[in-house]
Structures are given as structure tokens and as C-alpha cells.
Ligand SMILES: [Ca+2]
């Protein structure tokens with residue numbers, strides 16, 4: 165019965181027979197999904213409430229056989245209010261954008277080993293610009309003194325043409341970029357986060373705050389300050405809404421999951437959430453984190469899904485305990501052998517419109533542990549929370565970008581395959597868009 169339902173569910177998501185078979189093999193895994201306390205249901209759209217299935221996602225193939233693949237970002241490059249896609253990778257280093265809805269490819273630039281992207285109209289001309297860390301060199305295990313630069317790329321706007329490169333700073337091993345207002349509302353700030361310290365994986369990470377200069381077009385670099393050196397191997401940096409006026413981030417690092425803020429004198433304020441995975445040989449802590457929000461039917465209003473430790477195979481969940489001051493960690497699942505089943509990214513949003521955030525897990529591979537896995541929070545017959553897992557893609561997935569690509573009000577997502585020399589080369593690194601077709 166459970167098997168039949170599972171097959172029906174997979175057929176409804178458009179999986180081909182082999183994939184159905186593969187998924188059945190994983191059924192025991194599905195049934196091992198974790199259980200935590202829950203409360204009665206509230207109203208949801210009929211199709212979301214009545215169906216245990218995820219929405220149907222229509223796959224659009226944007227690029228195949230990439231000789232690269234690390235980052236994907238949803239950015240409206242041509243100002244038509246349709247989110248386009250920007251991708252990059254460390255192997256070839258081309259930064260390109262794909263135009264929604266034809267997904268025609270356009271060049272942006274080529275840089276040595278670009279890693280992270282962020283976006284903002286930093287020169288205020290109405291066209292969204294790209295922030296990028298690059299020249300990653302021999303990092304993260306063999307960083308040289310020049311291995312790490314941060315630049316922004318100016319969107320040429322209506323006339324098209326070259327994207328000029330503006331230098332922001334030099335910071336060894338820079339691996340994540342987060343824009344926001346961390347110490348002041350007056351100026352935009354950039355939190356630049358290396359993956360390791362300049363002396364290697366055992367050295368602390370110099371989290372560095374860059375402040376927007378008065379004239380971004382003439383400045384030769386941005387004013388900067390190291391604001392923290394207490395973490396190691398930081399692989400996840402995501403915005404966190406603390407309810408305060410200034411911005412915070414969640415850090416996934418060797419020290420597990422922490423909420424990281426700065427006070428107005430640039431001193432760090434750190435709130436620990438959990439230690440991460442401590443039982444593995446090569447790495448410990450956490451590799452990626454997201455925050456999911458829940459409605460009143462659950463006993464807590466948010467949760468943190470994580471992929472642990474760095475480039476790890478363990479999916480863990482952190483939920484608030486009674487006083488909301490501490491968190492309980494539960495391991496949801498360990499995918500396959502550690503070095504063959506890397507979970508590389510986790511994101512959350514409400515895909516099915518019932519008010520509760522699902523989360524997506526990006527598995528870079530190798531097969532069979534690769535692709536996108538969808539986890540839907542539901543209440544079981546004992547009013548406990550379970551996450552129901554469905555595999556939505558079996559194409560190597562380095563990262564996921566969420567946006568409403570077709571403007572229908574339903575959240576869609578896009579993925580890029582992982583193709584980084586020295587780490588992992590997917591057999592077919594693709595860029596894919598998955599349009600949320602609801603219950604079609
Ligand atoms: Ca656009």
C-alpha cells in the first residue's frame with residue numbers, strides 16, 4: 165500500500181520508470197524520516213492539503229555538458245521583471261547569464277576561479293550589478309598569498325556591451341559574499357567570508373566587513389575591517405532575520421551553526437544554535453544551513469535544515485526547544501559513503517502554498533546520491549512533524565536558486581551541476597529550471 169502510493173506519487177512528479185525503481189529502493193530511507201512534535205492542521209490550499217505529493221515541477225534544460233559548474237544566482241539582468249540566471253564555476257571561470265524565458269546565453273566576463281556571486285545595483289543606475297569573489301587559486305588546502313579577490317561587475321544596461329570589473333579588495337580564500345546593513349543603515353556593507361584562514365584549514369577565518377565607498381566608480385578598493393576570527397572552515401553564509409534593525413547571518417562552519425551579528429562598534433555578537441556533526445573523521449561541524457518557517461499547526465515557528473559537516477553526507481534538523489533559547493539537533497539521514505554523496509546546498513521556501521516552508525537539498529553526487537531532494541513538513545497520525553522526501557532531479561546539483569521565473573505566483577527553482585576540478589566533475593553538469601506547475 166505504501167509502496168503503491170509511493171509509485172503513484174513518483175509517477176505524478178513525472179519520474180521515469182528507472183527513477184521510480186531507484187526511488188523505491190530508497191523507500192526505507194523515506195520511512196526513516198525524522199519525527200518531532202506537532203499540532204493540528206490549519207487551512208491550506210485544497211491541492212496542498214489533500215495531496216501528500218509535492219507540486220509538479222516542469223523541467224527546462226538551459227545548458228548541458230557544462231565544462232564548469234558551481235554557482236547559480238537568480239538576477240533580473242535586463243530589467244524586464246523576469247528573473248534571469250547567472251552562473252559561474254571555478255574550472256573555466258566564465259560568468260554567463262541566461263535570459264528568461266528563452267534562456268539564451270550571454271557572456272558577462274571570464275575570471276580565474278570565480279566562487280561566490282551576490283547582486284545589487286551598487287552604482288544606482290537602475291541595472292543590477294554582480295558581486296563576485298575570484299582568483300581562488302590553490303585554496304582551500306593550499307592557499308597562496310594572492311589567492312582571493314573580490315570585485316563587482318557593472319551591468320552595462322540597455323546598450324549591452326562589456327561588463328567593467330571594479331576591484332573591492334583582496335582577501336585570501338574568499339568563498340561567500342553577503343550584502344546588507346550589518347553595522348549601520350546608512351551605507352551598504354559587504355560581509356566577505358573566506359572558507360579558511362590564509363594559513364590553511366586549521367587557521368581561523370578572517371570574516372571581513374567592506375563598506376561602500378562614496379564613489380564606487382572611482383574607488384580603487386573598499387574600506388575594510390576584519391570583524392571576527394573565531395570560526396574555521398565556513399561553508400554556509402545565509403541571511404537571518406533576527407527581528408532587529410541590522411542584518412544578521414547564519415554561519416555553517418566547523419563550529420556548527422551560529423547566528424552572527426555585529427554591533428555598531430563592529431564587534432561580533434554570536435548565538436550558537438548547535439555543534440553540527442562531530443562523529444566523522446575528516447571534518448566536523450556543519451556545511452550548509454537554511455531557515456524554514458512554519459505555521460501555528462506546528463509547535464515551533466521555524467527550523468534549520470543543514471548539510472553536515474563540510475562537504476558531508478549528513479542531513480540534520482535543528483528545532484527550538486520549549487524556551488526558544490536552545491535547539492535540539494536530530495540527524496534525519498546519512499546519504500551513502502561520505503566522499504561520494506556530498507550534500508552541497510540547502511534552501512527553503514513555501515512551494516505548495518500551505519504556509520509552511522519546504523526545504524530542498526542539493527546533492528552534487530556521485531550517483532545515485534545526486535540531484536535535488538524535496539522535504540515537505542507534514543504532521544503524522546500522532547501529530548508529530550515528519551518530513552516527506554521526494555527526489556525531484558537526479559542531475560548533479562551544486563547549488564539551487566529560488567525565484568518565481570514565470571511570474572505565476574508559485575515559487576520555482578533552478579540548479580547548476582557541480583564541475584570543479586580537484587573536487588568533483590559531474591558526468592553531465594547541467595543548468596536546469598524547474599517551473600512549479602502546482603497540481604497540474
Ligand atoms: Ca530579466
Ligand SMILES: [Ca+2]
Pocket residue numbers: 284285286287288289290291292293318319
Ligand atoms: Ca547598476
Ligand SMILES: [Ca+2]
Pocket residue numbers: 513514515516517518519520521522
Ligand atoms: Ca509549504
Ligand SMILES: [Ca+2]
Pocket residue numbers: 567568569570571572573574575576599600
Ligand atoms: Ca512560478
